[in-house]
Structures are given as structure tokens and as C-alpha cells.
Amino acid sequence: MGDDRRWMYDGWNRNQAHSDEWIAKSNDFINRAFSLSTIDKIRCPCKCQNAKLFDKFTVSKQLCRNGFVPDYETWVFHGEKYSTVAVEEEENDWEGIDRMDEMLDEMQLEFNLNSEDEPTPEVTEFFRLLKASEEPLHEHTKVTLLAFVTRLMAIKSKFFFSNNCYNELMKLFGDVLPQPHMLPKDMYQSKKLLKGLGMRYRKIDICPDNCMLFWKEHKREQKCLKCGKARYIEVVNDDGETVTTEVAHKQLRYMPITPRLKRLFLSRRMAMHMRWHKEGEQENNEVMVHPSDGDAWKALDSFDPKFAKDARNVRIGLATDGFRPFGQTAASYSCWPVFAIPYNLPPSLCMKYEFMFLCLVIPGPEHPGPKLNVMLKPLIEELQELWKGIEAYDNLVTLMFRGKAPTCDVSWLP
Structure with missing residues (x-):
């Protein structure tokens, strides 16, 4: 400018x-x-x-x-072209801004709200959110129910409140606020209210030795087809009999990344940033400041020029490492989260934690070793579908487009 x-x-x-x-x-x-x-x-x-x-x-x-x-x-x-300075100035104010109304407006594009068919559960949840975004917490304030609950949940996450602590705070607020008020009484009611904002995730049972997933054509199997170990925990009842429970020995948590990538384009601001790698203006072309400056990125462009032509096609990096969720002094147990990172975003955004999408949580207690590829199967299949192309709505130009998303980089976090 x-x-x-x-x-x-x-x-x-x-x-x-x-x-x-x-x-x-x-x-x-x-x-x-x-x-x-x-x-x-x-x-x-x-x-x-x-x-x-x-x-x-x-x-x-x-x-x-x-x-x-x-x-x-x-x-x-x-x-x-987009100004790098302008992007950086905007990102200085990225945190601490309440964009709830903007987000709900953009989420409407995810659903066909003009359809005459019976509304889906997702649409029903969305309308519940709209109501909560317009309903004041009580008659003496302009703070809405949705704004209050989302801010309190963000504080809980930031400062690691326990669920019991959250419930006690809600009880205290409920005693202090004037009656009648709309405050949820506990954590369960708060999560139920915010359900429409979140993304679905799947629990997939896995073999105790990580040999296979009880998934798709194998979802009804009771034992591992490779090592023969039981899928569910067995216990001895009061009569001394061995009883098979419905609790799996291990479960893989899988969170699809496709809905999250599509939601990036529902926001006009983010849809603009998702083009930065191709249309953004860099101050110094001699220095590598973004993955788009690297040889791997350029090799992919030359491999598929049609893919490279559309700046909205997403480049994804995968990263993982083990950590101990119960601390260093607790029992030896580690799990392995897998993150997907959209590299389209400018340098000031692409490595922020908000855009590191958790897509898998591989259970412990030990490193999966060479069987890590078994745990990655759901993610790999989704990435293959993304490479074929998916329909998404680009709110920057208010048009549907068919985008693709290859994996540019796989690495271990240090």
C-alpha cells in the first residue's frame, strides 16, 4: 500500500x-x-x-x-498484493477479540439453511447457538449466554481448571447473578450448549499390541486377526467367571481435518490468508521465511502445475512426538499426538497453535514403533480423499470451489 x-x-x-x-x-x-x-x-x-x-x-x-x-x-x-506488514499488524491484535457474531455468520454457509427438508442435527445445534448468541445472560446485562460460556470455557482451558472447579464457579455465579438468569448449572450443560461449535471425533478400538484397527470391515471383530489378543478387557465377576466387558484395551482418537480446513475458507479474513503463499508480498526474496520458499514446495508446483495454479489448494505438514500426559514423576506412560499444519498461511500465522490441528491421539503406554503406520490409516485415507479434491465454500469470493490438499512434509517434533 x-x-x-x-x-x-x-x-x-x-x-x-x-x-x-x-x-x-x-x-x-x-x-x-x-x-x-x-x-x-x-x-x-x-x-x-x-x-x-x-x-x-x-x-x-x-x-x-x-x-x-x-x-x-x-x-x-x-x-x-497483500502486504506482509499489514498481516503482521493485524496479527498483533489476533488474540483477545470477540468474533462470535462473525463466526456464527460464517458457519451459516456450512449448512443449507434455506432447505425445505427436515433440519439435520447439525443445523438444529446451529440454531440453538444462534439463540444463545442473542439471549442475554439476565435482564440487566447485554452479555449474551453464548459469549459468557465461551469466555469462561476459554479461561478454564488457559488456566487448567478442573471440572469440579468449573462446577463450583458456576454454582457461585448462579448464586450471585440476579434471578431469573440463563446460566448453565455445570460443565455438562456448558458443553452441551457449545456442542455445535466443535468438530466431531471418532474413537477407534485398536489391538493391545497395535497390530490392527477394529475399523471399517474389521469393526465387528472380537480378537486381533494377527496376534489373537482380545479386543475388550476381561474381568472376573463375583462368581469367579471370566466376563468380557465392552471396554476396549486401547482406543485411537481420530479428528478429521477436512471440516476444519473447509471452515478456514468460511471466514473472509482466513480465506484471504490462505492465499498468502502465492499472492502475498515478501519483503526479502533472498531469505527463506516460509515453506513456499523451499525446494520441496517448488517441486510439487512443477509436478502438478494445475494444482499450483489455484492458491486455495492447501499444503499440509504433519508432525508428531510423544509426551507424558501425567507428568515426568508419574507412572511411565506416553501417548503420541499427530498434528496437521496448513502451510498456506503467512509466517505470522502458520505456526500459531490455533492452526496446528490435532488429528490423532495415539495411545501408549509405549512408542508404537514400526506400527505407527497402522495408527495413521484413518488420516492417510482422509489425505487421499483430499488429494482427489473436495467441495468447499470460499467466502472471500462467495463461490463454491473444488480444492485439493497434499501432504508436503512429515516430521517429528523436537
Whole structure:
């Protein structure tokens, strides 16, 4: 971005008594944008939010009537590239901003809310969230039920509150708040309220020795087909008889990454950042500051030019390492989380923990060793489907697109 562009907003007047500077510079903007267009139409930068294409006369009329869309000081839809500095300045304020209303608006695109069919459970949960986002906690506040619960759950996660501690806090708040109030009474009710915000995960039983997954065509097997060990824990009852329980010896937690990748494009802000690797402007091309500067990235581009052409196609890195969830002094037990990292994002975002997607939790108590590939089967199958392409909604251009996602890098965390 060149000079200060506050004129875009300071010089515009709702009564169309625009300043001379605004008129002159708006005309320069329109002439410049159309000089770069090959179809005699450009994206309208007014309340259309750069989503609709119009001719020169219509764009001029719309700008005079509605002004520029807020915060459009870098003209990324009219010939300018994303500014690295602008991205970094935005990310300085990434935390601590309540974007609940924005997120719910974007989540609507995930569901066909205009359908005349019976609403799915996911849609029903979404409408419950909408209601909670509009319902005040009590009649003497503007804080909504959803805002309160999400903030309190975030504090719980940040400071490691136990569930019992959370329940006691809710009881205290319930005694202090004026009646009647909408506060959930405990952790269970809070999680039930927020269920629609989360992503589904699957529990997959595995062999005690990690030989196989009791999954898909083998989901009804009672014993491992390789080592013969029982799938479920056996106990001795009061009569001295051996009884098979319904509790598996081991379970793999699998969280699909496809819904999370699709949700990145539901946000206009994130959809813009997901193009950074191709359309972003770097300050120093001599220094490797992002995986897109590396040889592996460029080799993939040359291997599949069609894939490389669309900046929305996602490059994914996988990383894993073992850790002891019960501390160093507890019994020897380690589990192995596997993370997926979308590399499309700019350097200031792609290594933030918010964008490191937990996709597998491989149970211990020991390293899976060469059988790690067995544990990765669900993720590998999902990555193969992603490589074929999936339908997603791009909220930046308000269009569906078919995106692909290869795995660029697999590594062990240090």
C-alpha cells in the first residue's frame, strides 16, 4: 500500500456531499482498476464487499451511494498484493477479540439453511447457538449466554481448571447473578450448549499390541486377526467367571481435518490468508521465511502445475512426538499426538497453535514403533480423499470451489 488512504472514509458523506479529494481519488481508483481489467468489469468495493462484478458506471454509482467497504486500504482485488506488514499488524491484535457474531455468520454457509427438508442435527445445534448468541445472560446485562460460556470455557482451558472447579464457579455465579438468569448449572450443560461449535471425533478400538484397527470391515471383530489378543478387557465377576466387558484395551482418537480446513475458507479474513503463499508480498526474496520458499514446495508446483495454479489448494505438514500426559514423576506412560499444519498461511500465522490441528491421539503406554503406520490409516485415507479434491465454500469470493490438499512434509517434533 502506498500513501495514507483514510481519504476513502473521511471524505465520503452519507448525504453524497463528498470532499473534492474523495471524488478525485475515487475516480483515480476506478480508472486504475479498469485499466487492469480484461473484461470491462471489476469487483465493486462498496457494501458488495468485492463479491460482485459491475461495469464502470455502476461501480461509480455504488461508491457514491455506499462508500468503500470498511478496512479496504490494501486493494487486493484491484491489482495490489497483500502486504506482509499489514498481516503482521493485524496479527498483533489476533488474540483477545470477540468474533462470535462473525463466526456464527460464517458457519451459516456450512449448512443449507434455506432447505425445505427436515433440519439435520447439525443445523438444529446451529440454531440453538444462534439463540444463545442473542439471549442475554439476565435482564440487566447485554452479555449474551453464548459469549459468557465461551469466555469462561476459554479461561478454564488457559488456566487448567478442573471440572469440579468449573462446577463450583458456576454454582457461585448462579448464586450471585440476579434471578431469573440463563446460566448453565455445570460443565455438562456448558458443553452441551457449545456442542455445535466443535468438530466431531471418532474413537477407534485398536489391538493391545497395535497390530490392527477394529475399523471399517474389521469393526465387528472380537480378537486381533494377527496376534489373537482380545479386543475388550476381561474381568472376573463375583462368581469367579471370566466376563468380557465392552471396554476396549486401547482406543485411537481420530479428528478429521477436512471440516476444519473447509471452515478456514468460511471466514473472509482466513480465506484471504490462505492465499498468502502465492499472492502475498515478501519483503526479502533472498531469505527463506516460509515453506513456499523451499525446494520441496517448488517441486510439487512443477509436478502438478494445475494444482499450483489455484492458491486455495492447501499444503499440509504433519508432525508428531510423544509426551507424558501425567507428568515426568508419574507412572511411565506416553501417548503420541499427530498434528496437521496448513502451510498456506503467512509466517505470522502458520505456526500459531490455533492452526496446528490435532488429528490423532495415539495411545501408549509405549512408542508404537514400526506400527505407527497402522495408527495413521484413518488420516492417510482422509489425505487421499483430499488429494482427489473436495467441495468447499470460499467466502472471500462467495463461490463454491473444488480444492485439493497434499501432504508436503512429515516430521517429528523436537
